[in-house]
Amino acid sequence: MRAKTILLNLLFTAFILTSCSAVTPDGLEFTGGQRIISPGRTAELIIVPHYPEDSSGTDSQRATKTSAPSFSGEPQLSSDNPDIKILSVKTETISPAISCTIVVSASESMLSGESARITISWGGFSSESLIKIKKQPSLYIDESGVITDAEATDALINKNRELPSDYIPSDLVRVKVPTILIFEEVNHLRKPASAALSSMFRAAEEEEGFILTARSGYRSYSTQVMLFDANVSTHGMEYAAKFSAKPGTSEHQSGLAMDITAEIMNYQLEQSFGKTPEGRWTAQNAHRFGFIIRYPEGSEEITGYAYEPWHLRYIGEKLAAEIYHGGLTLEEYYSGQNLRSHT
Template sequence: MRYDSYTRLINGKHPLPEGYVPKQLTDIGLPFQASSQDSRRLLEIRTAQAALRLFQSAQRDGLNLYGISGYRSYQCQKQLYGQNPYVAAPGTSEHQSGLALDVSCAEAGFALTEEFAFTSEGSWLSRNASLFGFIIRYPKGKENITGFPWEPWHIRYVTRALSNYLALTGQTLEEYYALRPF
């Protein structure tokens, strides 16, 4: 599978190369809890466009989502991993692909915690992410399959066709590809 494929499985068994950088990274102007010069505001262009539609739809429903972390380079992930071994190892983070976005809201204190799932924004995101091509990448109850704890804040762009299929079947990307990360 190509490294720039929207449906590519990225995990410990299917890492990205150290030098991989998405071709079209952009800051599309999403509300973010990061400075205007921070590379975490960047997303792959089609992902950014879908995220903008997602955020705008939430706003129309009276909710305010905020980006916390989008793109992270291999080197940035390496530094984070050195500080916190609970994050994905360098090369295995979907953030390096530019297709993943961590989101939160004021009610959750802009934190990346399970409590986000119980906010109005978190509940809305869980119900609506697939309509915009996103999945909750690490769902509750699938930890033994994904190899990651439940992360209701971590969304991944996989296209609307695949996100709707995964939402209807309840599958993770690992299950879709009939693989296990360990």
């Protein structure tokens, strides 16, 4: 009974293959093209018909497969993010193949970690492609190593990428969480970072009963000059360069970084914070609120800084989640490779 069914199926399939002049596509696919683009840039995506898997058998079958399928109507395209626009759509038949090339552009204001879904409907089929935004940091720096995107929450600031010495964030606010230092300047953050810190501290208390404390946030260029010089005169240049930042290279000047601590640490900033329940919770949950542990353990060669489990950098929820789940540092995210796997 079963053998008979198989035989009938085989005969039926053979009948279909010989009676059709060309194998018809069963969908559309995006081939080649870029899926990661920098803000303000364009990308080209190519869409071609997709053929059923079993049609690529004999040479003659492959030949018939490449006969141009007649797609009815013009391709219809849409983007689910108004910041990524479809600039042009072009269909082309280079006998016997047919393809559609679209050019998309990302607005200048987009931030790394944002994305858009591009949907195409064509010839009765539809398909989609995800465009992800990732800055090319090399486009945001001048010849003297000073960054040109200081206001952007996804800015890459490190020892090779300084903030302008006259940069003062325009939206600094006094944080609304427990603080410890009387020097008021450090109790400030940029508005979105401050709101995120409040949410994070609230969650730590509600979920685990942890009371976190903000110790050091915004630091002006002149404050950093003072701190660095003091560190140099006490510990020498080598120590100072390793444990504090040269003026301009500190993320604290961006108003997007906050050093946090807790009573269990006697409100100090020490690496043992990473082993405390509060420190562990922070490492596992900060990304939910748009923060990353900027200088993780074992990444000194990459970030240029020793492990700082207390130093949180606000970069927005989408980017923070991507970096956290990828097990990356900000440097690795932008370079597109996990540098630690090679060391």
